[in-house]
Every structure is written in C-alpha cells, then in structure tokens.
Amino acid sequence: MRMFLTMCLVACCAVANAGENVLDHKMKSLTGKEVNLADYKGKVVLMVNVASRCGATPQYGPLQGLYDKYKDQGLVVVGFPCNQFGRQEPGTADQIQAFCTKNYGVTFPMMAKIDVNGEDAAPLYKELTAVDSKPKGAGPIGWNFEKFVIGKNGEVAARFGTPVQPDDADVIKTIEAELAK
Numbered sequence: 359m360r361m362f363l364t365m366c367l368v369a370c371c372a373v374a375n376a377g378e379n380v381l382d383h384k385m386k387s388l389t390g391k392e393v394n395l396a397d398y399k400g401k402v403v404l405m406v407n408v409a410s411r412c413g414a415t416p417q418y419g420p421l422q423g424l425y426d427k428y429k430d431q432g433l434v435v436v437g438f439p440c441n442q443f444g445r446q447e448p449g450t451a452d453q454i455q456a457f458c459t460k461n462y463g464v465t466f467p468m469m470a471k472i473d474v475n476g477e478d479a480a481p482l483y484k485e486l487t488a489v490d491s492k493p494k495g496a497g498p499i500g501w502n503f504e505k506f507v508i509g510k511n512g513e514v515a516a517r518f519g520t521p522v523q524p525d526d527a528d529v530i531k532t533i534e535a536e537l538a539k
Contacts, residue, residue, distance in 0.1 A: 379512030380489075383482040386470040388439075388451045393469065395482070401432045402515075402536040403508040404524070405486065407474045407499055408437040409447035410457045414503040418462035420525040424533070425466040431537050432510070435466035438483075440474050443502050447471060474499045489514040493528070505529065509536045 425435040441447040458464035474483040490496040494517040
C-alpha cells in the first residue's frame with residue numbers, strides 16, 4: 359500500500375508540475391560534470407533518450423545535423439543514454455562518448471546514463487512524460503529515441519515517438535516555430 363501511495367504522489371506531483379519549466383533540473387554529463395539545465399533557458403532544447411545498439415541508433419546522424427544547422431539560432435540537442443529498452447546501451451560513459459564521436463561525429467551535449475521510466479526514472483523524465491504534449495501525448499517512454507522539443511520558456515512544446523525521424527518535417531516545423539518565438 360505504501361508503494362502504491364508513493365507512486366500516486368509522484369504521479370500527482372508530476373502532473374501538477376506539467377507545463378512548468380522542465381529545465382529546472384541538474385544532470386550529470388557523460389564526463390561526470392554537473393550540468394544545470396536552467397542554463398538552456400531562452401534556447402530551444404531537443405531532448406532525446408538514446409542508445410548505441412538500437413535499430414534507431416542511426417538517428418544520431420540527423421540529430422547532429424539539426425544541431426549543426428540550428429545551434430547558432432539557439433537550438434541545443436541533448437542526448438540521455440538509457441539502457442532500459444532491450445539493454446541497448448550497455449556501455450560505460452567513455453564507451454558511449456567514443457561510439458557517438460567516432461560513428462556520428464556527435465558534438466551536442468550528452469548526459470550520463472539514466473532511467474527514463476519507472477520508479478528510478480530521472481525526475482526530469484518523470485516531468486517530461488507527465489505532460490500531455492502533441493503529437494504523442496503523456497505516458498511512459500515507449501522506446502529509445504523519443505524526442506521532446508522544449509520551448510524557450512522551458513515548457514514542453516511537442517513529443518515525438520521513436521519512428522519519427524529527427525529531421526521529419528513536423529519536428530523541423532516545431533523547432534523552427536519555437537526558435538521564432
């Protein structure tokens with residue numbers, strides 16, 4: 359019963375915080391450095407849970423392409439490695455960094471490996487998944503490479519599932535609209 363009440367309290371708090379600034383979190387980078395996501399306020403942030411051994415792993419390429427194209431306009435892409443889906447991100451921080459750099463030339467910020475679902479999910483992801491954003495809506499992360507577009511105001515502007523490529527017209531339209539605000 360205590361576990362049930364705790365889960366309800368977490369869910370209620372996450373819903374109560376939905377629509378608030380999701381950038382009010384501190385995370386660790388792959389190198390272990392503390393990153394204050396509040397430093398990204400005023401920018402558009404594309405947050406993606408990533409994995410190195412997934413069928414969707416080639417999405418690193420278009421993610422880097424978006425970052426290269428829009429970073430000077432205020433876009434930040436942030437990768438969050440996660441090993442919860444088919445154990446497709448088993449590597450250490452150094453292995454993940456080497457893989458991303460060697461295979462996809464990743465230069466956007468990469469955070470330390472986290473859980474995105476369940477009791478041990480990072481508080482950031484508990485907030486992100488509580489927001490009923492379009493087109494995917496609220497709820498647990500379904501697989502690797504789900505994408506959240508965070509507006510300059512720190513609120514979730516959109517959520518896109520794994521099958522939606524980072525360079526999909528709807529993703530680009532959302533990013534460009536948020537950059538124009």
